[in-house]
Amino acid sequence: MSITTAADGIKDITTPLSDADVESLKTGDRVRITGVLYTARDAAHGRLFPLIERGEALPIDVRGQVIYYTGPSPARPGDIVGSIGPTTGGRMDKFTPALLKLGLKGTMGKGARSQAVKDAFRQYKGVYFGAIGGAGAVLSRFVKKVAIVAYEDLGTEAIRRLEVEDFPAIVVNDCHGGDLLVIGGGGAGLRAAIAAAEESSRLSIAVLSKVYPMRSHTVSAEGGTAAVMRENDSLDTHAKDTIFGSDFLADQDVVEVFVKEAPGEVIQLEHWGCPWSRDPDGRVGVRAFGGMTVNRTLYAADKTGFHMLHALFQTSLKYDRIVRYDEWYATALLVEDGRVGGVAAINLHDGQVRSIAAKAVIICTGGGGRIFPFTTNAAIKTGDGMALAYRAGVALKDMEFVQYHPTGLPGTGILMTEASRGEGGHLKNKDGYRYLQDYGLGPPTDEPVHRKMELGPRDILSRCHMQEYAKGRTFEGPYGHYVHLDLRHLGEKVIDKKLPFVRELARNYVGVDPVYEPIPVRPVVHYMMGGISTDITGKTSLNGLYAAGEAACVSINGANRLGSNSLTELLVFGARAGRAAARAALEQPALKANPLALLAADERKRLEQRFFRADGRERIADIRETMQKAMEEGAGIYRDRPTMEKTCQTLRTLRERFARIGLSDRDAVFNTEVIAALELECMLDVAQAVAHSALVREESRGAHTRTDFPKRDDARFLKHSLAYCTPAGPRIESLPVAITRWPPEERKY
Ligand SMILES: Cc1cc2nc3c(=O)[nH]c(=O)nc-3n(C[C@H](O)[C@H](O)[C@H](O)COP(=O)(O)OP(=O)(O)OC[C@H]3O[C@@H](n4cnc5c(N)ncnc54)[C@H](O)[C@@H]3O)c2cc1C
Structure with a gap:
């Protein structure tokens, strides 16, 4: 390997280059080249080309070499070479693929290259460096020796x-990218990338x-993934359960596609290595989950997400054409002429802001539960992709619907999976009474x-908990009220076989062994039904932009998701978005490099001023805490107008305060303070979209329960809400719900 990364983040390259060297370079990399460069412009290329066509030897062996498109001006006395600035690379486009085929590895010039050349970089493993235009005299300082090797008669154009x-340059086109960019390496992102490949x-x-x-949040999913696998089940039943669970806000055409494609996806996943748990007869096991009419949740013990993500990750490694940017943080979509042309992102390893061009982009950045103080979601779930799309003019759909899971551990919010109730666990209040029977279950x-009872849907079970609390029938502990999840009657053997992770978590985090004692649990923010508004293929309203997984709202979850539908959703709609975006990328021409470079430069400036050099007095931890508290108060399990209005006002004030943040870490390498600030900026956008959408919906439906409007109101609100970003805050519009075969009825279990 003749490439190393220096402490300043710049890659030091020594020519000649191997395939592996070229593969290690990525668009946006800054490099310093040491070794040999050959110069050649139009005239020299014009002479080389007929030789190649006739299969004759060239005057230079191009294998592993870099050709610099330049014609140096004569050297002044005492200098090695005159001004040596780059010429336009596009003029050499018709010759370049043939030279790459002969083993040329690098080209260097200025301006954009044609699609054929970019394809050839991928096919033959080549790279295009951009040299600094207008600085020819400066560049000559990096030249230590010059000799003419061919076509002397061409004067400055001789080779x-x-x-x-240490010749400075930037990688403009690598041998990987340019077609399709997936933001997010979780379940949805990897499934989309594989489908595209x-x-x-x-x-x-x-x-x-x-x-x-493998650290994406999909890894923490425990209970399982729903798909029709058994004779006692049917696609219609799965569809009806999902639509009923959604309180009739799901788009029924989308649900029909979802249930139809789900079985193929989970079988495919098994072929990719996902070890589904089995029944004694050898068939894939299915367990009960809340709100489902039959057992239809496939599982891999209670570590389903880990195994699914592993299978997807391993499968993605099979494809050379999937290249990864691990530990890069996307900060903005680059949009020109109503079309997305790539993203700006920070490479966390060196703090550099780069632009990555793409003809289509898929956002798979997961949910944003961290806008609330108490959640099952890890620190990375900050709604980044939702905010990026929202700022680019795409609507966020049904954001008011935030799912509370009834069984999280007090204090940490760690999830006790619904599978523990699916396997027969009981919920009991402080009198040891199975209280759900008092609420129509x-x-x-x-x-x-x-x-x-315990297999009711999550929204209803969370409300039952709150009502028990209001009646003084819950326990009180250092982290507030809780009830008991009792698994003791299942016995050690079943717990160890089917719920080993639950036992491990309960022991480690609350010091309770569920074989002998009940586990303290309380409702906890878990999932966002809303997200980036997409159609049934994952396409958004912005040309070239797609979304899938928890970041998206394709609309199968409506007002309340049924447990185990979201892992399936990321498979079905990850794959759909991957295919649709791939087709779009194949059909679209690339956006021109210049506007993209300008957009990226603007974003670089914004990040520099507002984040890397932020010197205000506001602390991001204070803003985050105030936001989370306001969200819990105004957009929690029970909501009403005055508290929601107060939350909206608090969020507006927080935005103003955010403009005055101060950050103390000035380091470029893994600057987690800057990333936390960027995440907070995203969370403020997402929180506003949630609170304002909730305020407008004057009814109770699914997870959105208003004490001032306790009934569902189909006449006024059987519609999706769409939140659009405006300088004055979210503007809320609406969209009809697609009803196919299941007319709305009262939702009773
Ligand atoms: C504890 C827990 C248990 C669950 N159990 C189940 C279950 O049993 N069944 C079920 O159906 N559902 C379950 N869910 C829900 C389900 O796991 C998630 O909805 C789903 O895994 C989300 O997958 P995703 O690919 O959309 O996002 P994630 O897996 O969260 O991946 C998001 C990706 O985006 C990347 N990313 C985010 N922002 C940026 C940025 N700015 N720049 C670059 N990259 C970025 C991250 O690095 C990550 O790779 C559970 C959820 C939780 C929290």
């Missing part, structure tokens, strides 16, 4: 051999992730019954 030291072998696909893909039975 020269330059020996250079399968769609065409001509596509180059980049996956950019702020954490290493009874009668209580020893064995779990679908859609009854």
